[in-house]
Amino acid sequence: MAITSANQLELLQTAEAVAREKMIDPGLVVEAMEESLARAAKSRYGAEMDIRVHIDRKTGKATFTRVRTVVEDELLENYQAEFTVEQAKQYMENPEVGQQLIEEVPPVEMGRIAAQSAKQVILQKVREAERDRQFEEFKDRAGSIINGLVKREEYGNVIVDVGAGEAILRRNEKIGRESYRPNDRIRVYIKDVRREQRGPQIFLSRTAPEFMAELFKMEVPEIYDGIIEIKAVARDPGSRAKIAVISYDNSIDPVGACVGMRGSRVQAVVNELQGEKIDIIPWNEDQPTFLVNALQPAEVSKVVLDEEAGKIEVVVPEEQLSLAIGRRGQNVRLASQLTGLDIDIMTEEQESARRQAEFELRTQLFVDNLDLDEFFAQLLVSEGFTSLEEVAYVEVDELLVIDGVDADTANELQARARDVLEAQNKAAIESARALGVEDSLIEFEGLTPQMIEALAKDDVKTLEDFATCADWELAGGWTTVDGERSKDDGVLEPFEMTLEEAQDLIMTARVMLGWVDPADLEPDEEVSEDAEAEEAEV
Secondary structure: OOOOOOOHHHHHHHHHHHHHHHOOOHHHHHHHHHHHHHHHHHHHHOOOOOEEEEEOOOOOOEEEEEEEEEOOHHHOOOOOOEEOHHHHOOOOOOOOOOOEEEEEOOOOOOOHHHHHHHHHHHHHHHHHHHHHHHHHHHOOOOOOEEEEEEEEEEOOEEEEEOOOOEEEEOHHHOOOOOOOOOOOEEEEEEEEEOOOOOOOOEEEEOOOHHHHHHHHHHHOHHHHOOOEEEEEEEEEOOOEEEEEEEEOOOOOOHHHHHHOHHHHHHHHHHHHOOOOEEEEEEOOOOHHHHHHHHOOOOOOOEEEEEOOOOEEEEEEOHHHHHHHHOHHHHHHHHHHHHHOOEEEEEEHHHHHHHHHHHHHHHHHHHHHHHOOOHHHHHHHHHOOOOOHHHHHHOOHHHHHOOOOOOHHHHHHHHHHHHHHHHHHHHHHHHHHHHOOOOHHHHOOOOOOHHHHHHHHHOOOOOHHHHHOOOHHHHHOEEEEEOOEEEEEOOOOHHHOOOHHHHHHHHHHHHHHOOOOOHHHHOOOHHHHHHHHHHHHHO
């Protein structure tokens, strides 16, 4: 692709040929040629000079020009490409800063080295143009399935020919131990399309949950038409998967439609995924019901949901435990991914033992603090009392329903409970003061003495300290990293403080300190009206 100034039409012919081969704009190739000729001219006339080249798009004639720019005296740095107003007067009338003097210079014959350098410039520009064209073509196709041909395998990564360029299927995006040979046909999911300085811009996957969802969309017309919707997918690629579906037409069974006649539809997906077993589950808005479905084929005895913590406890018969957990925890792990909940599985015996331990712990609490015998304490726990506060501040009528409790006994119980609580509160405040807690925090409404003591132990000793806390630091929360949920313990979590309560307390403290304007907390009237209108429509 050497360029010579002797044959001017050869420039345009070369540009056209390269543009056709690479399916890019011929103008880009000509611009690359102009740049390469300019480089060659600089090596001849001097690298400091501002040499520019223009190739006529019709005749192929290359015009070489030298450009000099008028600058202020103190800004003059490059004497070959710049000159001052005074110097410019020799060549221009009334020169001004910023004006340019353009002079044509003799064309340059390119030697072997210069031609080789020009070729590299052109190839680089062509590669950049190819990548830009490839990005523009595929940027809107992310999230879809494409068929391609395997070109080669590099260090476990598969390079795939997708028609208008190359894409990459990384080693960790392949199913199991899949291996491919050149020219093998492959069906892949376009996971991401992005601009890269070098290498492929199209990133493929066969392990993404979305790949399975798209395969079902291709096999099940009802999904494509929107009659059935895929609500969630969880996969252990190459081994097992769970997919939750819902039908918006009562006459169509979503599970049956996805399975197909004699399993034809689901089998087509299974074959594409190297025999991956697929559980198709009916989706349900009620999370416990959905979880029971998700744990199939295991049978569930009872479900206890903790919505705030995003956690759920599942009780199963002893003989169902291994089935519910699955090999290496696979079944419960996929169910957890599908529902977005942390799942604790226990047998009926384990749950019974835990409940008994809780019963004994609460019984001992009343025995120790209210000076009761064990039988009476057990009566309180059996009636649903779990704390001293409940005994101290409930309506007397709720105590009178207990067998053997009359008005005098109920009043005595409440008096004892209040005395114990007052003593505990006094001790907690004294402990907090000893740790350096200021009155601004002690007098803040919404915090109990025990909460203040816990905050003091966590080095929160002033109202300002409290106002700088985050809600999850007080109430606790959950963090998801690389698909694994981890628990963040909150300082006030043992006191059953919710995130909403923590947010309200922190914001109240910030308002009291003048950090936040109360007017900023008021909901926008227009937004409220819109919300009310939407609610009315529903």
